[in-house]
Amino acid sequence: MTFRRSLLLPFLLTSCAALCQTPSVTLPAGTPFPVQTDDHLPMRVGQPVRAELIYPVYVDNQLVLPKHTILSGTVIKLRSDRSRRIRARLGGDLTPFHIPVVSFTQIILSDGSTLPFSSGPATDGSPIYRAVAPPPTKGGFFRQQFDNGLSIARDDIAIFIAPGRGDRLKQFVYNRLPYHPERIEKGTAWTIETGAPLDIPAQPAPPVVAIAPAPKHHFWQKPIPAAEAPPDNGPGMWTIQAYLANPLSSETSTAGQVIKATVAQPIYNPDHTIAIPQGATLVGAVTRAKPARRFGRTGTLNFSFRQLTLPGGEPQNVETTLTGADSDQALALNSEGQVKSKPQDKLxxxxxxxxxxxxxxxxxxxxxxxxxxxxxxxxxxxxxxxxxxxxxxxxxxxxxxxxxxxxxxxxxxxxxxxxARGKKITFPRDTRIVVQTVARHSEVMHADPSRAIHR
Incomplete structure (x- = not known):
């Protein structure tokens, strides 16, 4: 009996080690890596940059790089931010504003080892704003105006009350000077893609973190982002996070333009089987695109998806509503998924x-x-x-x-x-979006770009 136990023990230890680690996989070229800086950094060539993954990375429905995985790189170039320079000079600020170009070269894995990483240069980084669709509201024009005023009041109060007010005061004083130091703002984000297949070795599985109770919600804070809220998936209903495969803009997109998105992480059924695998494709169309116009009238963009194709499977029809999206500007979503620029305090x-x-x-x-x-x-x-x-x-x-x-x-x-002309709405390629999807039964839509897509 003792001899049998001694033989069984190594087998159990080996099984535990295999289960308590992520698999060794190869990330395909073109895998999106959304990263974000965790501190303010000087704006200069050669400046080391440390950034964290904003979202986990999955391959074949298995987690390979958890959220907060570190990427390191360097500022390799400073480009002139011409539009910001012109606007600053009109206000007496002669600072030569720049846009950093960053090259990320290493991934720091959970065990402390480093992995060489190759991608294109990261440009046009900016803080990420999470647009969240509110629940449907009753009322017409006056209700909408009240909601807009409430949003503006939240932003105004947050300037003086929300955390970081000391730094905001210092930056306000700096911006009144004719010249002041530049910096890469904390929270600046880029989405880069792997330039070549990348082998990820097996890593210890990330620890299971208990869900903390929701903090007290203050008046000046925005609603909880849809991407961070626990999904409430009913029969045939899923909350899907995906990456846009096409750039969209209120200035250049047209109604009927076919668009695609790739599912970023698997969706599970209540019995823990996979309902929608990572890598599935959503196909849809732009339903409305209105350019920004003079007198502060912002652009408008509507799009939805009508078809879901699983890897190696047949297309199936779905009904979707956009409930969340990342953007480099403050956006507002309504309960129907329409995207507009967030109301601005004009008075x-x-x-x-x-x-x-x-x-x-x-x-x-x-x-x-x-x-x-x-x-x-x-x-x-x-x-x-x-x-x-x-x-x-x-x-x-x-x-x-x-x-x-x-x-x-x-x-x-x-x-x-x-x-002046209002703000345009733009979603670059690999923008992270959240859609609420419901399966529907009707004729499968056609993927011909020349044909308009209808319900």
């Missing part, structure tokens, strides 16, 4: 700047030309040209000149919020 900043601009003209005979008058001049000049405007105000020039500088700043604020 607070212009009114505040106009009040500052009027300060140099607000004088009585007690002010004279003393310190009080110079202080009002400095405030008025700051409204238009920041620190440069304050220096002009303190130099003793006419209050009318300083007020003119301040009103110039208020006029710029009005122009950008009320007159």
């Amino acid at each position: 607070s900043v212009p009114i505040f700047l106009a009040l500052l601009a009027s300060r140099p003209l607000d004088r009585d005979h007690h002010d004279g030309g003393g310190d009080n008058g110079l202080g009002k001049n400095a405030a008025g000049g700051a409204a238009g040209l920041g620190f440069v405007g304050s220096i002009i105000g303190l130099s003793g020039v006419s209050p009318n000149v300083v007020a003119g500088i301040g009103y110039y700043g208020a006029a710029l604020a009005v122009y950008y919020r009320w007159i």
Whole structure:
């Protein structure tokens, strides 16, 4: 008996080691890697960059790289951010703004070993905003206006209350200077693709983390992103996370344009069998695309998927609603999945700047030309040209000149919020989206791009 136990023990240990680790697999070329920096970094060539995977990576329905896996790289080039430079110079900021180009070269695995990594340069990185579709609401126009006002109020309050307010204050002061240091913002994200097949060795399985209770939701916080909420999958209903295979834009996309998306991770049935495997393909079409226009009218983009094809299987019809999407700008989704730019506060900043601009003209005979008058001049000049405007105000020039500088700043604020072209809606290739999908029974849709796709 003792001899049999001694033979059984190595077998059990070997089985445990095999079960407690991820498989050794080969990632195919073109696998998306969405990564995000975890700290602020100086904007300079040669700067080391450390980023984390925003989402886990699956191959053949098996987890191979968990969320928060580290990628390391280096800033290899700085490109000129021309549009930001022009806008900054109009406000008295002469900082030569840049866009970093990053080359990621290594993956740091969970056991501490490194894996050489090859991909194209990561460009146009920016903080990621998660657009979340709200639940359906009752009411018409007035209800929509109330919801828009509530969203604007949340953003305004978050500036002063939400975590990180000290850093936001420092950056506000910096941005009023004629020149200030640049940095790569914390949370800057890129989506890169593997340039060649990549062999991933077997790794210890990530520990099972207990689901923490939901934190208290404050007024200024946005709703919980759909991608982070636990899916509530009923019969034939799935919450699918996928990567767009086609770039979409409110400026260039057209109604009827065929689009595809690749399922990013497997969806399981209640009995733990796979309902939708990773790598399945969603096929759909753009249903509406409206370019951005003058007077702050933003672009509009609608798209949906009508067909789901499993690897090696026959297409099946589905009904989908977009419930979440990552973007480099703040977007708003409605309960029908329509994408628009998030409502912007168009009143607070212009009114505040106009009040500052009027300060140099607000004088009585007690002010004279003393310190009080110079202080009002400095405030008025700051409204238009920041620190440069304050220096002009303190130099003793006419209050009318300083007020003119301040009103110039208020006029710029009005122009950008009320007159300039609104923001366009863009989704680059490999944008992470979340769709709610329901199986439906009807004729299989045609994948011919020349044919419009209907329900």
